[in-house]
Amino acid sequence: MRVSILLLFPVLFFAGCDKQSAAARDAQAQARPGYQTAKTFCSQCHDLPSGDQYPPAAWPYVVSRMEGHMESAHKRIPSAAEHDAIIGYLQSK
Numbered sequence: 001m002r003v004s005i006l007l008l009f010p011v012l013f014f015a016g017c018d019k020q021s022a023a024a025r026d027a028q029a030q031a032r033p034g035y036q037t038a039k040t041f042c043s044q045c046h047d048l049p050s051g052d053q054y055p056p057a058a059w060p061y062v063v064s065r066m067e068g069h070m071e072s073a074h075k076r077i078p079s080a081a082e083h084d085a086i087i088g089y090l091q092s093k
C-alpha cells in the first residue's frame with residue numbers, strides 16, 4: 001500500500017504541475033506590458049506568436065516585415081509607440 005502511493009505520487013504531482021504551468025504561462029503572457037497591443041495587431045492574420053520563437057534581436061526585423069504585410073492587406077499599421085510596445089512584449093519572453 002505504502003509503495004503504491006509513493007509510486008503514484010510523482011505521476012499526480014507532475015500531471016497537476018503541467019496543467020498549472022500552462023495556465024500560469026498564459027496569465028504571465030497576458031500580464032506583460034504590450035500584450036494587448038501585440039494581440040490586437042498580430043492576431044489579425046494568424047495566432048499571436050510566442051516571444052521565445054526568436055531571440056530578442058530578431059523581433060524588430062520580423063515586426064517590420066509584418067507591417068509590410070499589414071500595409072499590403074490595407075490593415076492599420078502600428079504607430080511608432082505601438083510598434084515599440086509590440087517589440088517590447090515579444091522581447092520580454
Ligand code: HEC
Pocket residue numbers: 038041042043044045046049053062063065066067069070071073075086090
Ligand atoms: C496582414 C496579415 C498579418 C499580420 C497583421 C501579421 N502577420 Fe505575421 N505573418 C503573415 C504572413 C502572410 C506570414 C507568412 C509569410 C512571412 O513569413 O512573411 C506571417 C508569418 C509570421 C511569422 C512566421 C514567419 C517567421 O518569420 O518566423 C511570425 C513569427 C509572425 N508572422 C509574427 C507576426 C507578428 C509579431 C505580428 C504583429 C506585429 C504579425 N505577425 C502580424 C501575415 C501577418
